[in-house]
Amino acid sequence: MSKNENVVSTAKSEWIKFRTVNSTIIGIAMLFFLTIGFSLLITLVLRAHWDQSTRIDRLTFDPVSTSLVGVFFAQFAVGVIGVLFISAEYSSGSIRTTLAAVPNRVRLVTGKVIVLFGSMFVVCEVVTFVTFLMGQAVFSGVVPTASLSSGSVLRAVILTGVYLALLTLLGFALGLILRQSAASISVFVVILLIVPLISLSFPESWRNDIERFELGNLWTSMASTTTPAHLFSAWSAFAALAIYVVVFLAAGTMLLQTRDA
């Protein structure tokens, strides 16, 4: 084994750092609590009131995305986890220790991204599968259910986990660019919540062209068993989100290389 630094040793180091702070543990606990909690609440309410639902409600009902509704709240939890993974290094000053140990900025970002995406992918898939299965269990017998044996259902559930994992990276990239927890989380929330509100004021013809690029609608696409009107197909939405993440990460890495730490 070579004794030199490489991306594997960087990732090992980042993995130790990732799992040894409370913010990660609390963030993941919040992720589970919010996703499962809200999904459970809403699916239970839906089941209780199913007999009062209209014909239209029943025709447009999607058991997959409805069971995963708690993911809306999960978005904030994963964003914060991603932001803090880098911004905490700046607020504590430990970024200097980190960069002294790993002077190669590209390698540092690569190592952090491997750890963050790798671990959050597993966590987010677990939380979405648990939430989905719980939702179908709540629906069963009363409300129509979906099954993972259907390819498009399986895709929707998997891509929802991927969506959250990529959102973690987006938070991380914002932290890398802004270097400040509060600012990064604010911008993250603005992108997630405020941008769609602004686009509401646009004429409908524009909105049909623009809205598909919004994060929330990318998730809608990724979590759909069919392609929704005016939105991307599941895989196109995945590609669009991946491009966002790559662009933001590249910008963050470039800034890390040119700025004084």
Next chain:
Amino acid sequence: MLKIDHLTKRYKDTTALDDLDFEVKPGVVTGFLGPNGSGKTTTMRLILGLDHPTKGRATIDGLSYADLKAPLREVGALLDAKAVHPGRTARNHLRALAASNQIPKARVDEVLEFVGIASVAHKKVGSYSLGMSQRLGIAGALLGDPGVLLFDEPVNGLDPEGIKWIRDFFRSLAKEGRTVFVSSHLMSEMAVSADQIIVIGRGRFITQGSVDDLTATAHGTVFVRVSDPPQLISLVKNQNGTVEEMNDGNLTISGLTSDQIGGIAFNAGITILELTPQRASLEDVFMDLTADSLEFGSSKPETAHHE
């Protein structure tokens, strides 16, 4: 060997380092001395590649920091003891550092034991006193058993016992042939802990030498008590000496040696009652050298005149 090669660093309109150029040799403790704000920390940050130099470079055995294959095995640094995630334990902090440079895990416990914080290594760093954080920082610097060690103001926050410990520790590191580069704004601290001293002020190199070299270059004063002070004063002034007259008629003369003053007095028939050369202390030398370069110099208090 550590080489600072015409290093210049400008931040917008302030020049933090101005063509700084010197070498730090292995085997001795080199003190890096300058008033607050003189650029010591900036120099350290540039050595570690944390900041980008405007001009020049810093090299370790000819290589830039970024080109070191396993930097922690070559250079150990303690810049800011508090720059550790407060929510992580000391052991986990060091384990993460060790992993990044493929340093065996066993080394973590070794350095924790060595700096004397093994018993609290499972506690979160946020609960540490400054002294404990300093020790953790030193443990981090030693982790890779590096040949070059940088310490920025390491005695800050240490108790007297810790200061004694760290002085002996620097010496033993140097004795092992390592390059030990220690910054401080306290001349008195450097006088006892460093073999070589590099003095900077306002980002500029001022002087370099051993403690003895530095004091030797300084001009001391001579304390004189004579039978006829006014006559000696005028004679000394003729020889371009400077005289400070004290209330009781005693004189402090600078610019002339005690031999010269004795000669002057003898020729004029003045009786010398006392003639004592006063060697400049290292502190005086430092004040002298950096007087022009204090960032926030305090001017001499002036006597208020009431009319």
